[in-house]
Amino acid sequence: MLMTGAKILMECLAEQGVDTVFGFPGGTILNVYDELLNYPSIRHILTSHEQGACHAADGYARATGRVGVCFATSGPGATNLVTGIATAYMDSSPVVCVTCNVDLPLLGKDSFQEVDITGVTMPITKCNYLVRRVEDLADTVREAFAIARSGRPGPVLIDIPHNVTQELGDYDPLRRAEHGMSGRLGQLMKRSSQNFRAPEPDYRDIDALADMIRASKRPLIICGGGVVRSRADWEFEEFANRIDAPVGITVMGAGGFRGLNKLATGLVGMHGSQASNMAVDACDLLIAVGCRFSDRVALKPSSFARNAKVVQIDIDRSEINKNVETAHHIVGDAKRVLQLLNERLEQLDHAEWKEYVFAFKTQTEYDEAEDRLTPVQVLDAIARAVPRDTVYTTDVGQHQMWAIQHLHFEYSGQLITSGGFGTMGFGLGAAIGAQTGNPDKVVVHITGDGSFRMNQCELSTVQRYALPIITVVFNNGALGMVRQWQKVSCDGRYSQTTLDRGPDFVKLAQAYGIEGRRVTHVAELEDALKAALSTGAAMVIDCAIGIDEMVRPMVTGGSDITHFAVD
Amino acid sequence: MNEIKRHTLAVLVDNEAGVLSRVARLFSGKGYNIDSLAVGTTDDPAVSRMTIELLTDEKQARLICSQLRKLICVHSVKRLSAERAIRRELVLIKVSAPTHEARNEIIQIANIFRASIIDVATESLTVALIGEDSKTQAIQNLLTEFGILELVRTGTVALERGRLTIDEQTKEKDEFDYGKNVL
Numbered sequence: 047m048l049m050t051g052a053k054i055l056m057e058c059l060a061e062q063g064v065d066t067v068f069g070f071p072g073g074t075i076l077n078v079y080d081e082l083l084n085y086p087s088i089r090h091i092l093t094s095h096e097q098g099a100c101h102a103a104d105g106y107a108r109a110t111g112r113v114g115v116c117f118a119t120s121g122p123g124a125t126n127l128v129t130g131i132a133t134a135y136m137d138s139s140p141v142v143c144v145t146c147n148v149d150l151p152l153l154g155k156d157s158f159q160e161v162d163i164t165g166v167t168m169p170i171t172k173c174n175y176l177v178r179r180v181e182d183l184a185d186t187v188r189e190a191f192a193i194a195r196s197g198r199p200g201p202v203l204i205d206i207p208h209n210v211t212q213e214l215g216d217y218d219p220l221r222r223a224e225h226g227m228s229g230r231l232g233q234l235m236k237r238s239s240q241n242f243r244a245p246e247p248d249y250r251d252i253d254a255l256a257d258m259i260r261a262s263k264r265p266l267i268i269c270g271g272g273v274v275r276s277r278a279d280w281e282f283e284e285f286a287n288r289i290d291a292p293v294g295i296t297v298m299g300a301g302g303f304r305g306l307n308k309l310a311t312g313l314v315g316m317h318g319s320q321a322s323n324m325a326v327d328a329c330d331l332l333i334a335v336g337c338r339f340s341d342r343v344a345l346k347p348s349s350f351a352r353n354a355k356v357v358q359i360d361i362d363r364s365e366i367n368k369n370v371e372t373a374h375h376i377v378g379d380a381k382r383v384l385q386l387l388n389e390r391l392e393q394l395d396h397a398e399w400k401e402y403v404f405a406f407k408t409q410t411e412y413d414e415a416e417d418r419l420t421p422v423q424v425l426d427a428i429a430r431a432v433p434r435d436t437v438y439t440t441d442v443g444q445h446q447m448w449a450i451q452h453l454h455f456e457y458s459g460q461l462i463t464s465g466g467f468g469t470m471g472f473g474l475g476a477a478i479g480a481q482t483g484n485p486d487k488v489v490v491h492i493t494g495d496g497s498f499r500m501n502q503c504e505l506s507t508v509q510r511y512a513l514p515i516i517t518v519v520f521n522n523g524a525l526g527m528v529r530q531w532q533k534v535s536c537d538g539r540y541s542q543t544t545l546d547r548g549p550d551f552v553k554l555a556q557a558y559g560i561e562g563r564r565v566t567h568v569a570e571l572e573d574a575l576k577a578a579l580s581t582g583a584a585m586v587i588d589c590a591i592g593i594d595e596m597v598r599p600m601v602t603g604g605s606d607i608t609h610f611a612v613d
Numbered sequence: 614m615n616e617i618k619r620h621t622l623a624v625l626v627d628n629e630a631g632v633l634s635r636v637a638r639l640f641s642g643k644g645y646n647i648d649s650l651a652v653g654t655t656d657d658p659a660v661s662r663m664t665i666e667l668l669t670d671e672k673q674a675r676l677i678c679s680q681l682r683k684l685i686c687v688h689s690v691k692r693l694s695a696e697r698a699i700r701r702e703l704v705l706i707k708v709s710a711p712t713h714e715a716r717n718e719i720i721q722i723a724n725i726f727r728a729s730i731i732d733v734a735t736e737s738l739t740v741a742l743i744g745e746d747s748k749t750q751a752i753q754n755l756l757t758e759f760g761i762l763e764l765v766r767t768g769t770v771a772l773e774r775g776r777l778t779i780d781e782q783t784k785e786k787d788e789f790d791y792g793k794n795v796l
Contacts, residue, residue, distance in 0.1 A: 164631065168638055173685040176631075193685060237688055364679035367672070 047218065051180045051211040052077035055144065056085050058187035061222055064088055064115050066106060066482050068099040072119020073159060075146035077211040079117075091482060091511060093475070094503035096123050100130020101475025101501070102482070103141045104201075108462045109437055109480035111277060113140045113195050120147045121159030124205070125166065129469055131201045132170040136466025137298060138275055140199035142190050149209040150178060163205050172200035178207070180215030188225045189234065196242045198362040199275060244361050244379035247386060251376045255333075255357060256390040258374065262331035264399045265291040266354070268314060268343075271298025271465065272336015272361060272380045274458040281384035282335065283307065288391045291333075292403045294322035296343055297450055297465040299336070305454030309400075312408040315343040315607070317447045317597050320406040323607045328402065329354045336360060336380045339369040340466065341603055347371075349606045359383050410451060410598045421448045421520060423568050424589050428490060428518060429453055431575040436488040437462065437480045441473040441497030444526035447597040449492045471500030474517065478504060481513045488579065491517045495545055496525040505558040508584045516578045517586045519551055522593045530596050534611055544593075555586035562586040619648065620674040621698055621771050623779050624663040624681060625688040628654055632686045636663065639680055645669060649702075651768035660688060662779075664770045691779045693771050700771040703741065704749045705731070709760035710738045719759060726752045737762060745769075 049057070055078060059067070068091045071079040082090055093099040096118040103114030114134075118127050124145040134141045148157040164174045173193050175186050183206065190202040220228075226235045226242070235242045259265060267289065273282050282302055286293050286309050293303050294314030303310060312319035314326060326332065332354040337343065339358075344350040347370050355373035358366055359380060366375045376383050412422040425448060438453060439462040440446040446463055455461045462480055464472040477491035498519050508515050520526075529543040555562030561578075565571040565587060578585035600612040626632045633652060640647050649666040669677075674692065681690045693700075710716040719738050723730055728742035742752055746769070753764065773779075 165634070168635060169642055172683075234685065241683065241685060362683070364676065364683055366679070368676060 047216065048214050049217050050077065050081070051183050051206065051213055051215060052081040053084075054180065054183045054215055054217045055187060055206070055211070056081050056088070057217055057219065058184050059088060059115065060085065061188070061220065062113065062191050063222070064113075066091060067115045067117055068093055068102040068106070068479065069117030070096050070099055070119070070123060071117070072123045072146075074120040074148055074208040075117060075123070075211075077208070078144070078146060089482075091478065091507065093478070093507050095501065096126035097130050097471070098475040098478070098501055098504040098507065100127045100141065100143065101133065101469075101472050102479035103143070104130060104134045104139045105439060105462050105476030105479030106483040107134070107139045107141055107199075107479070108137075108476070109459050110483040111459065112483070113142055113191055114479060115142050115144070118143065118145050119159065120145060120163075120208075121161050123159075124161055124163040127203075128166060128170070130475070131167055131203065133464050133467040133469040133472055134201040135170045135172075137464065138199050138271060139201070140194040141201040142194050143201060143203045145203065145205050146211060147176070147205050147207045150207045151209075153207060163203065167203050170201070171203050174203040174205070176205045176207075177210055180210050180213040183210065183215060184217055184220075185230045188220070188229075189231045192225060192231055192235075192242060197244060244382065245377050247376050247378035247383050249386070251374070252383070252386045252390065255374060255376060256387060258331060258355065258357065259289055259333070259391065260394070263396070264329045265289055265331040265333065265396065266325045266329035267291050267293045268332065268334040268337050269293055269295045269299035269303040270335055270337025271296065271302075272359075273299055273302030274336075276336065276361070276380040277458045278302070278381035278384055279304075279458050281381050281388060284388050285384045285391075288388060288393055290394050290396045290400070292321070292325050292400060294318065294325060296337055297463065300450050300463075301455035301458045301460040302336075304456050306456070310408065311403060313451050316345060316601055316603065317451065317599065318601070318607070319408050319410065319451070320599065320610075321403050321408040323601065323610075324406045325403045326351050327353070327606075327608045331355050331357065333357045334359065335384070338365045341369070344370050345601055345607055346604055412598070419566060419568065419571065419589055419591050421445070421591055421595055422452055424518065424520065424571060424591065425449060425452045427568055427571045428492075428575065431572060431579065432488050432490060435460070436490055437484055439463065439473045439476040439480055439489065439491045441493040442468045442470045442527075443494045443497055444522075444530065444595065444597050445492050445494040445497075445520035447527075448520070451597075470497040473497065474501050474504045474508070474515075477515045477517075478507055478511075478513060481515050482511075489513075489515050491515055493517060493519055494526060495519055495521040495523065495551070498551070499549070502554065505555065505560055505586070509559045513584060514578070514582045515584050516575065517584070519586065519588045520591055521551065521588050522591045522595060524593050526593075526595070527597070529593075530600070533596075534600065534602065551586055551588040560584045560586055562588065564588040564590065566590045615670045615672070617668055617670055619666055619668055619695075621693040621695075621700065621769070622663075622665040622667075622678065622681070623691045623693055623771060624665060625655070625779060626661050626663060627686040627688070628659055628661040629686065632661070635684055635686055636665075636681065639677065639684070640665075640667065643673070643677070645673070645677070649766070649768040651770045664768065666769055689779050691773075693773055697774055697777070698771045699774055700745050700769050701743055702746060702749060702769045703743050703767040704753070705739060705741050705765045706753065706756055706761055707732075707737055707739045707763040708756050709736065709762055711736045715759055719756065722752065722755050728752060
């Protein structure tokens, strides 16, 4: 069937079952947007900025487990995606970005709105493509989706020169199940199977680990982002219960293990609980599932879990032994590996060890106040008001850590946060994606005054598509996390971290056609949340909190994990 | 494990635009200097073979191999051990030779090294030599006194001795099992 490149692209998206695309049009992507009009099954969400589109596609992917898709034009449109792509890359989120570029003959001539976006995004994509011939387009799109979603997921970018979207090419429809059976993708899958299929774990390795677990007196499990990506909640919980071992949760692992399970020791690492960090130090066997031991978890690799044999279970073999030396490892999908382990393990009992670990605090006790709002009061009020399956997105900073420490997530995909890249301004875009993918769930976007202003322009997207996102701003009039660092590391010399300036977030919300409320007491906050939930409309709730609130405890980077700089 | 030494990697990649920069980026992103890099197509025109040499420790070498394997454009990666690999490099050296004596002497040296003279002009000779770096370094040292006008190396290419090829997965398995059973 002969059709234009733009139509081939849309057909290929339909093949993949794409129902939502986030994006922003422009000159070179004109033909694609023209063709979009013929595809009512694909909903396009027009954002205010391409970065918001990319975060939305990312949020959609994390919340639904499906591939998120975004469109942007050439040049600045494409480079505006970069932060979003890097965010998705660091947190292994499957996103396919489609950008268009100038006509092939104009490529490399510094043409208007030209940029070598495949060159720019090489370090932050699993793979990227410049499609030079319309005949290659369909195969490339199929390949891009397969790569984005398989193995360790991640972003893929397809750059299509404008003339390719216009030229006629032959398109043969192919069902998704058949994509890997022929063409380039078929060859590729045969050749580098590890990139497409999680390797079936070596059973001898599984047996060896089961023996290690039986021999261990003080086992600790770490729930990492791999559990969430693999949606292995059930298998993980079964595993933890079988071993009867405490479970520390990383930022990316939040949701993978029910925060209220009595084996959960809370967050582990820099802002980890006493119980988690003391357990890391005292355990004799540390089993990390889908965790790459980032510098925020293994703060000092040489002393991390110094009394333990470290075992790493990861889908990506290049993560094995990268940050922390392991005694044993299993390469495979978390779900599959845990299934195999559960089949082999009998019920174990570690009452004594648990008694030791749970004598330490699993959660920070923050001061309560009558006369003002504290971060924990805000979080408690939210948790009381919203349904249990509410999806939370966060920005980056103190509010993020408070939320992850204090809210108890119950399932994979419930928390959407930029853990690896730490992208301020991620949350609102991500909330748009999460809400679009989960129209029936409540989505709460927790942010700070510093992060929120970075991409607050997406409030217009929230308003236009009537997305009932509740934005809760932890407004302390400062870049709180940096301020906290300045207090701990710079003797309280606060350099450029005081946000003594506008905007008035209530008026800002109103300007976007969204209700805004400023709250200074729990009762006001409860009223606001109740109103937002009952009307089913978006709301921005500006919570006044103290400038000197700290995230506790805190272990600075490079220190022993039990060396708390702030208790 | 932390001893810095030379590692030779053989990498099969797609013969496509951008592949070289994808591979090179992995090294530059980690702050490694590639000692030598040689690329050319194989018997299959769709596939190129790279030989990469770098100075680093064992752990980093393993890490870079596993990261190379993640690239979609990479078909296979194998580390070639010093004992089991044959390594060769072509060096072209243009030497100043304004007199008969100089020319004769250079030709003699070239003969001893089984190098060939591939260009003769009134004031210079160009010597071509194939060998391992100890050999190429030796001739370079000897020719320095005549005045080396220009020197170019192709970069080392390497194959394994015997029947083993890059497609045998045995070594990759060894390498990957590193760290296991330290129990």
